[in-house]
Every structure is written in structure tokens, then in C-alpha cells.
Amino acid sequence: MEHSVASETCEAAAKPCAALKPTNNTAIKCLKCDKVYIFPADKDDCLAHLYLEHRLVIADVEDIALIEPYLQHWEKEFQTHEFEQYCTTMFLDQLPDGTYSKNEKYFLLCDILPQDYELRQRLQQQRLSNALLRHQFELTDRDFSKECLFCRTVIKGLRADYLDHLFDKHFLLVGKAEKLVYVDELLEVLEENLNKLMCLYCEKIFKDRPTLKEHMRKKGHKRINPNRREYDKFFLINYNRNNAAPTPRKQQKQPRQQRNPSHTDTSVDFDKHFARQDSDHDSDWSDWAGEGEPVVIKCLFCAEEQTEFVKVKQHMLESHMLDFDEATSALNFYQKIKVVNYARRQLCLLRCICCDLQFDEFELLAEHMAQEAHCRLGERASWDKPEFFFPYMENDGMLCVLDDSAGDEQDPDVVRIISEDNIAQINKDAERLSLENFKL
Ligand SMILES: [Zn+2]
Ligand SMILES: [Zn+2]
Ligand SMILES: [Zn+2]
Ligand SMILES: [Zn+2]
Ligand SMILES: [Zn+2]
Helix, strand or coil, rough: CCCCHHHHHHHHHCCCCCCCCCCEEEEEECCCCEEEEEEECCHHHHHHHHHHHCCCCECCCHHHCCHHHHHHHHHHHHHHHCCCHCEEEEEECHHHHHHHHEEEEEECCEEEECHHHHHHHHHHHHHHHHHHHHHHHHHHCEEEEEEEEECCEEEECCHHHHEEEEEEEEEEECCHHEEEHHHHHHHHHHHHHHHEEEECCCCEECHHHHHHHHHHHHHHCCEECCHHHHHHHEECCCHHHHCCCCHHHHHHCCCCCCCCCCCHHHHHHHHHCCCCCCCCCCCCCCCCCCCCCCEEECCCCCCCCEECCCHHHHHHHHHHCCCCHHCCCCCHHHHHHHHHHHHHHHHHCCEECCCCCCCCCHHHHHHHHCCCCCCCCHHHHHHHCCCCCCCCCCCCEEEEEEECHHHHHHHHHHHHHHHHHHHHHHHHHHHHHHHHHHCC
């Protein structure tokens, strides 16, 4: 599959906060039409449908604690409200499939809206209390009974006894019962993997059981890989992690300035592509730098600000060893937009742009990016998603100065090739938007 290469590189990085919840089948209705999807299996299809059919993108969808009640909440709201009433709106000069079309309207549902923010917080709390409740049960329930993954012994009693058996008799380290939750499901996953002759740690497939056993013993792969996102939900520690994270778009928000209907010269390029609608709802990208105020362009990797793009690029080259023009030379205008918005988001969440590792302080992140030479733009699979069409930072001067002539309007042959690539890419966007979650 074409996604496998990209997903492998992502797997290597430790990803915080995946879908931390037990899997079950829930029918979820589309937010706009009567289509029904069975979650979690159809989640990707549903998100792709929302984008392709209804032009709706849900921001940071991978970070939503419980996606089903989230969608159910909004499905109800949108029975009586239009997307416009809750979403950030934006116009792009293309259809969801990437075909050129003037002023097409798109919607972003994100936590800049207080109702959405509160909903996301509430779901996170709910997920946490669900997990704690289940954890308490699993620690004390003595009716557990299951055959060992390796030998024929049936272990009865506490789940802790079972885990102890795996370690004492087979040296398999799954984790301490006090730190785990949804243990039954975890054991099922392990059992399935072993039946597929798959190593529990590196997930390589082997031809027979003895070879697999030999590999796991020799390589010391007698444990599960806690950095794999799909295991996140089995480790209690992950349930609280997201609470400390700042709420990105909200934090970025500065006091609103007086709306200025006439845009400054510097935003001309930007306006060419993004015709912002005038609506009376609190549309947050509507106020750009006021007249006379120079547009400030912030470095992608630190707090450095300049009024000239050339100087920012020079700074990025000298301080972060990134040649911005070279790094983005193969990208078209919209892709550059996505890269910048993605980078803004990562820094705001204190996550590395390149490997997605999360830090508690900006200084530590900056140190990491410098040491690992991670002041780069990151994998395409990370940023090439429709949600990054939408500006992340208010008054992001860089979006106004991105050069759109290089890719889009050179000689006709070049345009044709680039736009074909673009179509293919945008088609994948919808998949990736959700596939990411699925794959990691
Ligand atoms: Zn629909
Ligand atoms: Zn055993
Ligand atoms: Zn292995
Ligand atoms: Zn910098
Ligand atoms: Zn990194």
C-alpha cells in the first residue's frame, strides 16, 4: 500500500494521546446527511466523507478523546444550525478533489469555539473516569480466567496473576497491572499478533512459531513497544497527558483589534487565494494587521520576528540551518500554506515539527530540534491534511508573503504536472486525515 512507507517513519516516533478507549461498534450518523458509519471501523470513511461531500474538516481529530460522542454532539447541533454558525469558514480556489474552482467554501470545526473546546475537555474527563473505573475493577476482580498466551496453563484469579505468569514463566514483560487498563483487550491484541506469528515488539512477521520465539528471545523483544500509538490506551499514564497541553488556537488568540475592511498591501497575495467571508460570527482570521501596522513574520522554529520575509529566511538558514526556499521548492502555494500552519501548530503544542515528540517547555523542544537537526518541515503525511489550509496563528504574516508564483503559474507544462500531482495529493488528503490515526 502506498501509505506504508510514510506510516513506518511515523511509527518510529513516540506519539502522545491516541484514541485511548476500548473499541466497540457504534453507529454514527453523518453531521449533515443521512449516511451512517460504524465506528471505529468506518471512522476514516466518515471523516473523508465529511471533507469530500460537505467540505467540513475537524481540527486535531486524532486528539479528540471520544470521537463518537463528539460527532453525536455535533450531529445534533447541525440538525438545527448551519456549519457557518459554528465553524471557521474559508474560501479556497479548488474543489475537495483538487480541481481548480474559484472561491470554494470550506469549514473548520475547532476548539476556538468555546462550545467545541468545552466538549473536547468534557470528553477527555469522561475518558479518564471511564478508564479509572475500569482500572479499579480490573485490579480487584478475581473472576478473571484465561489460557496463557504461550503454554496451556489456564490462569484464574487476578489479571495481575496472569501478567505475573507471563513474566515469570515466559519472560514477557507487558506491564504492571497497576499501570495498565483494558487488560483483556490488550491480551487479545497480543494473542492475535502471536497467532499471526508477529513479534510483539517490532511487529515483524515470521514463518513459524519457533523462529518467532527464537527472534523474540535473541533480540530481547519480549515486551510490547510502549511507543506504539495503538498501545497508548492500555497505559493509564496516557490518560492525563493531554490535560497539560495548551489549547492551541485559543492561546494564540490576541485581543481583537478593530476590524479593518481594507487589507494592507502585504496581504495581497494571500487574498488572491483566500477570500475571507464577512460574517457576523466571531470569525477569527478576519482581522489582519491593521492599516499602517507592519506585518510581522515569525520564524517557524523560534520567537524571532522580522518585517521582511528575506530576513526571516536568512535567520532560519543561519540559526536553524533550514533553507526555506529550497525546502519548499517542490511545493505549490497551498502546500506551503499547509506546511506553515502545521509548523505553527506543532510549536504551539510544544511538539517537534519533524518527529512529533512532545515537550513540557519550549526551551527543551528548541534544544531537541537543534541537537537532532529537526528544524525541518516534517514528513508530508504530517502536514498534508485539509485542516492545515486554515491559519493556525492569528495574523500570521508568513502566510501573506508565501510565494505563489513558483509552482502555480510558470509555463503551461509545469502547471499541468503540478496540478495533476496536486489532485492526487488532495484526494489522499481526505484519506490521510483519518488514515493517520488508523495507521499509527
Ligand atoms: Zn454526509
Ligand atoms: Zn504460560
Ligand atoms: Zn522483534
Ligand atoms: Zn528562529
Ligand atoms: Zn524531533
